[in-house]
Amino acid sequence: MKRRGKLFTLLLVAVVLVSLLAGCGQQKEQEAKTGEIKIGVAAPLTGASAQDGESIRKGVELAVEQINAKGGINGKLVKLEVADDKTDPKEAAIVANKLAQDKSILAIVGHFNSSATLAGAPIYNKEKVVHISPGSSSPAVTDAGPYTFRVITTDAFQGEYVAEWAVKDEGFKRIAIIYENTDYGKGLSDVFSASVKKLGAEVVANESYILGETKDFSTVLTKIKNAKPDLLFIGGLYNEAALIAKQAKRLGLNLPMMGVDALYSDALISLGGQDVEGLLLPGFFHYSSTNPVAQEFIKAYREKYNSDPGTYAAYAYDAANIIFEAIQKAGEDRQKIADYITNLKDFQGATGINTFDENGDVLKEPLRLIIKNGKFEIYSE
Amino acid sequence: MIQLKLSKNILKLIGAVVLLLLPLLVTNSYFIHIFISIGLYIILSLSLNLVTGFTGQLALGHAAFYGIGAYTSALLLLRFNVSYWLALVLSAVITGIFGFLLGLPALRLKGDYLGIVTLGFGEIVRLVFVNWYSLTRGPLGLPGIPAPKIGPYIFDSRIPFYYLIFGLAAFTVFFMHRLVNSGVGMAMITVKEDEIAAESIGIYPIKYKLLAFSLGAAFAGIAGSFYASYISFISPDTFLYMDSVTILAMVVLGGLGSIPGSIIGATVLVIVPELLRFMTNYRMLLYGALMVFMMIYRPQGFWGANKRVRNSYKIGIRGVSNEKDIRG
Amino acid sequence: MKKILEVDNVSISFGGLLAVNQVSLHQNKGEILALIGPNGAGKTTLFNLLTGVYQPTSGKIIFAGEEINHYKPHERVKKGIARTFQNIRLFPTMTVLENVLIAHPDCNSETVIPAVFGRKKLAQRRRTVVEECEEILSIVGLQDKLEELATNLPYGKQRLLEIARALATKPSLLLLDEPGAGMNSVEKEELTNLIYYISREMEKDVLLIEHDMKFVMNISERIIVLDHGEKIAEGNAQEIQSNPKVIEAYLGRGNFDDEE
């Protein structure tokens, strides 16, 4: 019995070690293989942000399908290496090491959560490989390193933009903020609240909730109702925004609402229904916009997945296409790709015209959108 | 018998040499990172094993200590510019104090009640990280934590970190090994097995519970301090309840109250998810199923306490009573 | 004669039920004293009061001239009171030797830093502890079973191991709770000799609870009888056997040597 136990343990350890070594070998084999171009996708496919991670994967897969249908890059087919960072910075570090270390991977689309991007960035930068984040809007990412790029504007930019829209153009005076207590929500609401105050309006309530931990907003909404605001700003993501809108109506809180482009998703409308009507938000792509890339992207996405793309699918799509262009123009070399993207100007993507500043942050002008009759529409005063 | 012992020592020696030369053999930094993670989790699982495996106190909030250690170290480095080595020691001390504080309710509680209190403590600690914005920058986390330095040499690649964690893990193994085989460790075991009997021979259970919590926390703090400087960025979502559970799973899968068990448990639970990585979607599903399977078919873990080397007190005495030593 | 232990009007009640009621007794230096009484008489409760597992509702416990009411159980061990348990409480995953080692004050008073980093001096100290413990184990006749797991010992041997463990704490007063329970007559004979040895050669005071009247009458110099939490009689074997109160207390419930 005892002997068997020991044997079992030894066997197990042996199997694990052998397979790990086998993994080492395999890695080398992959490096040697040519005739294809590999890029990495690092996104939260499980965990609290799994839904956005799935969007990102779909966006990138669509881009890959399209380029391969056109014969690939320089005659080589593009292959994806998808890795799950589990919405966990520790896991992000592992994934980053894995992808950065695989020299056949030329660039990476990822990560989504700013905390994951910040955990991965030092590793990508050490290995000198470009990674483009489709969703990390935290201002901290700005200083993450020369190989860190993003196609999403910073929270600072959107926060200021929406504040101006709300106070200057719409004339709201008493503003309530509800934000998710994450790097994203906190960063965004801080900028928004500061700008609103600078513009002369009052922040009458500023409440947070913890992402993934509660779907019950009745407590904070009751508090907000008591403060008698004339606008509710939601510094969160679409699932929670829909629930906030619903529960607010249920508490008899009928307010105009505003948010940022992170809310641009089919799910907001399917979950929120009647209760999100009239919500205002900036957006970077829209099916009725004149941007042909966006038009084509939305059409292709609908064909492939039978649903409307959300913001992050679009960002991920753009990130992938930027990488493809860089490979095409600069060659299959990590450093050359980095140099190319650093100097990239006016890349026409689904989310608008992308130009990177010296920190790898993107600069672009948003559209103003409203939810009307269960659809996102261009907003005009 | 002497031969057996000799070959065992040779094996150990070979193992140590291989581990020391590993960065030269494996150049792929992904693998180095995996080995570093294993070292980190060896420290964490050993420190929890002291509390749960040896002293018998169910703790579901170990990640909180890991987090406190990481934040203490990061804040000392970022705000006060202290040397990394001082930060490492201080974070162990401060985390140890928190362990002592959490140990206090443990004096009145047992079993599942203690489990849920430690779980609640872990959640509260995380919420403090999230909400105490002026200290921790809340959910934005603390980026740019500086790397350790020895004189002019800065830890600028994974290799020095590998040696650092190797040293820390080796120290932890040495410390735990000596401790659990000493009078202190045996006293802890008596507290686990029967508090009233322990009292009847002059052992004060409260003292050993507090000691276990403090030491366990201090070592978790060391792991946290290492993590902060290694990844150079920490945020509250690094130290979640799920991480406490993972550490506990390492301890139980490895074998409660067993040092080799914790080492094996940490190694297996770091590597298995990596091996399953190719199955992206099915990975965690399989992982959950494996946990159940393992518990049903091997509840004592890979290396249960029944393999504990008997007559541990004599280990401290080299060469004594060897003629009676039937460990062979 | 010097009194080593005095129990002065001690009572304890659990939820209104008086388990021990106004009991006073004493033990003389060098004496083997027995505590008998039917089931539920409060004998084990009295042991628990002496060792500090319970706190008396009223009354004083004086040991070696000092009131010890406020001492915690482990502190009373350091004062020199050791015990065994009616329902054996060994440490099952530890070996025979370890069970005794950990009771030795030089072993369980180790502190972290010297325990982890100590070298020669520590080794020297531990060597002495091991030798002493092996000696104690040879007194109870377990010297051949050092490496055996405590749970693997037969029942009678487990009782002996508990005595060895109690002895390792270096007590002056040894409380034995039914040491002969579950032993056959040969083992009981050996036990009698052991208790004599502990009392005479090791010069420890022994207070024991026992059901087997033959055994008790044989070994003890003085006997105290409890019933319903009260002391009903005190004296030597003959006095007790002829005491009408004692006879009634036992007959009221059945046989004199009813062990269960």
Add this chain to the structure above:
Amino acid sequence: MFTQQIINGLTMGSIYALIALGYTMVYGILRIVNFAHGDIFMMGTFFGLLLTQKFRFPFPLALILAAIFTALLGMLVERVAYRALRLSDRLVLLISALGVSIFLSNFAQLVWGTETHPFPSGLSVKSFQVGTVTLSNIQVYILILSCLLMIALHVFVHKTKMGVAMRATSHSINNARLMGINTDSIISMTFAVGSILAAVAGILVGIYYDAVYPTMGYTAGLKAFTAAVLGGIGNIPGAMLGGVVLGVVESLGAAYISSGYRDAFAFGIMIIVLIFRPSGLLGKKQQEKV
């Protein structure tokens, strides 16, 4: 605002209480914490969603069928992951339970995707004003249905043969077996009943928030477990009291102190209660026999 916050807390609390009952019943009988219970709750909600949305069952029928499926799932979990381990170290059981929990939440993610689904119940939401308090019809349904279920459970445990057998088993499995009770089937039954309550709670939550998602079991399970311990685990009225206290404390703490620390209030109150009453609000103190 105070009354409104109490109502908010009571609604949440009664849901916690329903889930907590599952933890407490299983604990009462087996002295184990069924860490997978939160995920059983989640599965129950998805069953409800599947039946109403995909198969278009009328709501009451869907509720009953979902409860039955969930009960079967609960029994299956007991059979596969717990039965063989009944005599093992509790930590071994704990890890097995966590394994089940990981398995179920990932299973749901694979089958139903990671996204949040709306829960079309066919009930139209109406809010009405009572003084300064706004109540929705769904809140009222939740409160009434929870009360009814708890009364039903009480009657079941105290008045039916099965309930008496359950209580006997929770006193002592061995004695119950000696009395001729088939303890295995009683234990199965306990899991079934706990799972039914969880399924109902899940569907109520689904309707209340109009949202169903694979990770919903985690927080709800944690809070409900806290509620069960707060009330005294193993004690049925304790679970109800614990749930309600937890919901109200959380709501008031978030409202008057800080919303960011919402969960800290829940855990804080539990730690404080346990320090002063180590067996929870209604739990019985156990004296160790020496």
